[in-house]
Amino acid sequence: MNCAAFREHLDDFARGRTVEYISEALRTHLESCPECRTELADHAALLSLLETQADIEIKPTELDEFLPGVWNKIEKERGYRAWSYRLVPAVALAVVLLVFVFRQFPDRGISREAGGTVENIESPEAYSSLIAAMFGNDIVQEIEIAEQELESHGWFFIGGYEDMMISMGDEDLKKLESKLEELRENKG
Amino acid sequence: MEEIKGFISGDNKAFGELVNRYKERIYTVVLRMVGNRDDAKDIAQDAFVRAYRNRQSFREESGFYTWVYRIAVNLAINFLNRDRERSAYSLDDPRLGEQSAVVSNQRIDAEELRRAIDKAIAGLPARQRAVFVLRQYELKSNGEIASLLSITEGAVKANYFQAIRKLRQVLGRYLKEGSLVS
Numbered sequence: 001m002n003c004a005a006f007r008e009h010l011d012d013f014a015r016g017r018t019v020e021y022i023s024e025a026l027r028t029h030l031e032s033c034p035e036c037r038t039e040l041a042d043h044a045a046l047l048s049l050l051e052t053q054a055d056i057e058i059k060p061t062e063l064d065e066f067l068p069g070v071w072n073k074i075e076k077e078r079g080y081r082a083w084s085y086r087l088v089p090a091v092a093l094a095v096v097l098l099v100f101v102f103r104q105f106p107d108r109g110i111s112r113e114a115g116g117t118v119e120n121i122e123s124p125e126a127y128s129s130l131i132a133a134m135f136g137n138d139i140v141q142e143i144e145i146a147e148q149e150l151e152s153h154g155w156f157f158i159g160g161y162e163d164m165m166i167s168m169g170d171e172d173l174k175k176l177e178s179k180l181e182e183l184r185e186n187k188g
Numbered sequence: 189m190e191e192i193k194g195f196i197s198g199d200n201k202a203f204g205e206l207v208n209r210y211k212e213r214i215y216t217v218v219l220r221m222v223g224n225r226d227d228a229k230d231i232a233q234d235a236f237v238r239a240y241r242n243r244q245s246f247r248e249e250s251g252f253y254t255w256v257y258r259i260a261v262n263l264a265i266n267f268l269n270r271d272r273e274r275s276a277y278s279l280d281d282p283r284l285g286e287q288s289a290v291v292s293n294q295r296i297d298a299e300e301l302r303r304a305i306d307k308a309i310a311g312l313p314a315r316q317r318a319v320f321v322l323r324q325y326e327l328k329s330n331g332e333i334a335s336l337l338s339i340t341e342g343a344v345k346a347n348y349f350q351a352i353r354k355l356r357q358v359l360g361r362y363l364k365e366g367s368l369v370s
Binding site: 042047053066 | 325
């Protein structure tokens with residue numbers, strides 16, 4: 001056995017945890033190696049010193065409130081989870097609105113004055129038709145769901161279809177105008 | 189066994205009995221690792237809360253105590269990693285060296301020695317500290333520690349070796365001849 005192998009087993013040997021044939025090999029090595037003898041003595045002294053720390057004093061009443069504390073935490077967590085679940089519809093609504101806004105205003109930041117080139121659309125139905133023509137029926141349903149959700153919370157859809165057009169970028173506005181024209185022709 | 193079945197099916201009384209049975213052992217190992225009674229109680233309670241929350245995924249063959257023990261040890265390591273700055277003492281803290289030098293030629297008071305060892309252990313990085321505590325005080329084998337911490341046995345040995353090396357460096361003066369504990 002060499003010194004590296006000895007050190008591999010040093011801790012177990014000092015604790016008396018090595019099997020007999022390994023202990024025997026370690027003892028043989030120790031007889032001829034003063035460095036490993038010193039190493040073993042130092043390590044054993046450290047273990048002995050650390051052993052003075054082996055007992056931890058737990059006072060009889062120290063854990064009296066442990067179980068009630070566990071239940072408090074469980075109850076708190078349940079309350080938090082219930083509260084989190086209540087947030088789910090609001091988060092879903094926010095996501096829908098975000099999707100809606102980003103799809104409506106790809107050129108964010110471009111705005112124009114109220115009363116611009118687009119004539120008023122007569123009704124929300126016409127507005128829905130327009131949006132459906134431009135972006136498909138899915139987005140209309142999403143908007144309706146969002147509006148209903150807002151109304152169920154006592155809120156109302158902020159800004160109408162006119163406000164939306166005012167904030168549109170030029171390309172979407174042209175697209176909207178042409179769709180509007182198309183609808184009028186069909187209507188006419 | 190009845191309590192385990194009750195625990196899995198959501199019987200609060202059974203869970204309470206399991207907590208009361210194992211709380212001291214779980215608390216003790218966490219206390220050794222984090223060194224502070226309030227933090228230890230908090231972490232040990234969190235371990236039971238997690239067990240309760242995940243009771244459906246508990247596999248009976250692993251044993252309830254072993255399961256909570258593993259959760260607690262890993263929560264303690266997370267705490268130590270997160271709370272590193274709050275660690276009161278570092279092994280590089282010169283105050284500790286000065287103090288050691290002063291006492292090295294005297295008989296050392298037991299309480300003072302306890303504080304020095306606490307400081308030395310508190311100065312170990314989280315993983316080394318966990319490995320050291322589990323091996324030294326919980327008498328776990330390298331294989332058991334590896335399984336508990338989800339690391340290799342080689343990593344356990346390396347961490348333990350580093351921990352011992354640092355402890356010897358810091359506590360070396362207490363080991364000198366003539367500085368026996370009174």
